[in-house]
Amino acid sequence: MSDSFQDALAGLAAIVGDKHVIAPGSDQESYVVDWRGRYQGRAAAVVKPGSTAEVAAVVKFCGARQLAIVPQGGNTGMCGAATPDDRPGNVVIRLDRMRAVRDVSPLADTITVEAGCILADVQNAARAADRYFPLSLGAEGSCQIGGNISTNAGGTAVLRYGPTRDLVLGLEVVLADGRVFNGLRALRKDNTGYALKQLFIGAEGTLGIVTAAVLKLFAPPRSSALALLKLQGVEQALEIMQRLRGTVGDRLGSLEIMSRSQIEAIAETVPHVTIPFELTTPWYLIVEVTDTLAGVDLDEALATVLGEAMEAGLAEDVILASNLAQAKAIWAVRHSVSEGNKRSGYVVSHDSVVPLERQAVFVTNVEARIKAAVPHANVVMHGHIGDGNIHVIALIDRARCQDPAATAALVTEINEIVDDETAAQGGAISAEHGIGITNRGRLARVTDPNDIELMRDIKRLFDPNGLMNPGKIFGAGAA
């Protein structure tokens, strides 16, 4: 390590304390590789500031020395947005020590948290006050709320509560020059000028570092009912969705769809999950309805509308969960998709979103085109059909992925099929995972050059020296 990096370590230690700076070596390993092991970077230091003032001081320190800053939450992202690149002068900033729940207000239905707070801890703090924080996703036990905000995370509750953006009332952000944007306000409405906070939500740490947030809480669901439906196709799922809207109205909580191939991949590779129903149709739909009132009989309402759907030939079978254990067993299948896919082969995953009514044709076209181009690919699908967001995943035998160049070419071929079809249906290539490293080339390929130019202008405005999470969203040399 060069002298200048030794000096940097000492300087950073002076700000955050010796034991909160990790020098290059094995202790850094979990911070410079993304969780899927696809991206391996380097860092002069990993630092763990203990306060917003320390974050700002670290950012100023890095700015003065032209060290790149890589904000990292729980390192559970899907696109490598929190992994440093391979330049030696990266400084990874982790907010693990800033994990306080500062305030819960049941009256105002708000919670104020520091950015390093684990998502599950936010959920639990809300629950302890008899309130509900709806953001829920597979990594909730280790992802941090600052990372959720910076990726505008989605998950299984978007249909009813919206993505993370819709849950954020106030934000505190350390900017690239070390100034602090103090928008940490618990206000339900605010029309005092431009919506600056919105820029930082989903910006993947490229415009600043989120250090704290005021989030919305809700009345907790106190009654619920869940059913699993066996379907012939996505169009049937959409028709059932419309019937549900007409009958259970805004009690509709989740609508999660899986292809038969998706469930088979789980059944074959995830030993601790049992599929609690027979696989007899091409598609499976989880319907969950919830009510904020206790004692509402949703089972009967759900059974009625789904029974009618069956009679109308829209569903082949309906399994109503008769108790919490059954409901959990069905959700366990849905929550195992990432694990099952990872165990089944090399994962080429997609996060497209299209207008709701285009989902059936999108899925049909994409599957046919991938199978024609790559006959050995196993195409599995799962997603949030009420959001227009079906993840199309090609699983490739790992034995065929030994050559990196050939694998990269294969991935590009599949990506381009999905992206072209997404664009043809008026969609976007990322619904909820973001851009990071993985999708930056694809973003550039399918996005209106005007939009890219506007985004680069914003990036230059907030980060003129290009030190804030460089190489993410735009690719290298963006700023």
Place this chain on the structure above:
Amino acid sequence: MSDSFQDALAGLAAIVGDKHVIAPGSDQESYVVDWRGRYQGRAAAVVKPGSTAEVAAVVKFCGARQLAIVPQGGNTGMCGAATPDDRPGNVVIRLDRMRAVRDVSPLADTITVEAGCILADVQNAARAADRYFPLSLGAEGSCQIGGNISTNAGGTAVLRYGPTRDLVLGLEVVLADGRVFNGLRALRKDNTGYALKQLFIGAEGTLGIVTAAVLKLFAPPRSSALALLKLQGVEQALEIMQRLRGTVGDRLGSLEIMSRSQIEAIAETVPHVTIPFELTTPWYLIVEVTDTLAGVDLDEALATVLGEAMEAGLAEDVILASNLAQAKAIWAVRHSVSEGNKRSGYVVSHDSVVPLERQAVFVTNVEARIKAAVPHANVVMHGHIGDGNIHVIALIDRARCQDPAATAALVTEINEIVDDETAAQGGAISAEHGIGITNRGRLARVTDPNDIELMRDIKRLFDPNGLMNPGKIFGAGAA
């Protein structure tokens, strides 16, 4: 009129057609004065383009000649944000001809409209498809959706559905250089880079001209119940809100509060409105609960929880509307506040928002300080207590407002009392009305200079020549 303005008229007519350009004179009158008659500006032309391409061409034309552009919706704004200033070279752009409802999708719960569409027409188009567009405010019969988006309008349904920002899925915007930002996508989720569309929502036309939008629709409320409560104070209203949340949950639709003085001002000045209850307490709260299912007995649920609140001493009286006519009569009082105040005197109104639990102390402090400073002021209040947004209004005898300089000084004195108290309670000076001309000095006074600098940076980035609605939000010479 100078030759250059004559040339401009001819050039604009060449773009939009002769009959869609209005030259200076009496035909322009309704476009160069705000509806309250407070701001009187000038314009070289008022133009009515018929398409996005024509809007872009007009903007380019103005840019090449350094003519200032003033986008104007229905001219119903509260802060003069759509009124030209008194320079002769303003061009007012009206989108009255762009009022098509392009698409309604009941499956996707979306509606695609042109920006000149009247809000009531958006509501009606949704209703015709058995869907619901929740934005609702006093001016809905004449305001345009482009203006609602540009002010991020609030209204009486924010508690349940959020402000306009939360209702916008996609936007098309003509930028200051004539480029078109094409974000007109009907996507429920989209994480492909920075959230550019968010910048234009609430920007009051200072960053571009909204020309079309994709908006969210909802299941229509099919059951409802309404009650009027007589209360001793705001703290009782907040406690009742909390009880309602625990019992009717997310069925809570509206929570509108009025002071006795507010209702008296209406009773004394608006002959066509009858107050359908006796005034016996200092505060009055309208509670409306709705359900998307038909045939739900909400009256009983509401009667129970409000009866308990009365027993607990939180309410002096509860009047449950027993039919639609009674409910309408109660809403008619709420909808007459602007008219009643305008008829009662010179209106010094405020749009503060504070954290929910600070509303009681905010209201008490503000009223006491205004009455101490201006003993002859009649302080009336109404607002959205579930949003933290109580409008504090000082009504001044018009006989005392003959001298403009003295009136301006009086307004400033009252504004500063309200703004200081708003800031002391962690609030913001505009919840829903925006900044425009009226509040730009106040914004500068109470806002963190860092925030103002960031906003000015964004303004310069999108409008380097300062031609897009100049003098709004920041005051003159902002760009």
